[in-house]
Amino acid sequence: MIALSDDASRGRWTTRSSTVLFSSQWLEVRRDQTVRPDGSDGQYDHVLVPDAVSVLALDDAGRVAVTRQWIYVHRSRQWRLPSGRIDAGDADPAAAARRELTEETGVSAERLVPLGTINCSDSFSNHREHAFLATGLSQGMARLDPGEADLEVHWLPFAQALDLVLAGDMPHAGSAFAVLTAHVKQMVR
Numbered sequence: 083m084i085a086l087s088d089d090a091s092r093g094r095w096t097t098r099s100s101t102v103l104f105s106s107q108w109l110e111v112r113r114d115q116t117v118r119p120d121g122s123d124g125q126y127d128h129v130l131v132p133d134a135v136s137v138l139a140l141d142d143a144g145r146v147a148v149t150r151q152w153i154y155v156h157r158s159r160q161w162r163l164p165s166g167r168i169d170a171g172d173a174d175p176a177a178a179a180r181r182e183l184t185e186e187t188g189v190s191a192e193r194l195v196p197l198g199t200i201n202c203s204d205s206f207s208n209h210r211e212h213a214f215l216a217t218g219l220s221q222g223m224a225r226l227d228p229g230e231a232d233l234e235v236h237w238l239p240f241a242q243a244l245d246l247v248l249a250g251d252m253p254h255a256g257s258a259f260a261v262l263t264a265h266v267k268q269m270v271r
Contacts, residue, residue, distance in 0.1 A: 099114070100113070111130075112127070112128055112130060113126070113127050114126045128208070130208050131207060133168045133212060134165060134210070136164070136165040136212075139189055139219055145237040145238060146243045148252075149233050149236070151233040161252040164186040164189075166178070166185070179194060184224075187235045189216075189219050190219070195217075197267075199212045199213070202256065212256075213259050240261075247261045
């Protein structure tokens with residue numbers, strides 16, 4: 083068994099100063115002057131982005147809402163769960179999950195169960211994704227953003243969504259985390 087602890091005797095990173103190198107509505111690039119855990123001076127470049135959400139929406143027939151769309155930075159069409167960033171107007175990650183699910187699929191959920199949070203780009207970015215299981219679904223109208231005009235919604239049996247993850251065909255970190263967590267915790271059969 084591995085003992086898990088925060089060993090404060092090892093020292094910590096200290097930030098002496100932080101400079102914004104670039105900023106947009108989507109992200110901020112920073113360069114920090116630091117003191118490393120060994121006491122030496124260092125420099126750390128990193129990207130700050132808002133947290134995001136992924137939603138495993140499961141209907142009464144055991145099917146999962148899965149989207150397929152062009153992902154600009156990966157230059158390919160990809161499978162993923164309904165997902166998106168947490169906006170400033172969202173009260174919390176659950177509110178963002180409900181909003182993203184409705185915007186992308188038109189679906190609203192009676193119940194939302196947190197599945198956990200994953201660090202998506204550790205050491206490069208602070209990006210975290212909060213995953214949720216949504217049930218008690220009702221269908222409405224999607225409200226896609228202009229960049230989502232090509233987004234398609236597919237309803238797949240959970241086993242098929244799991245197969246997509248295991249085959250590497252759903253590489254989005256938050257989506258894979260949500261599907262695998264629900265599977266391991268036996269929340270979906």
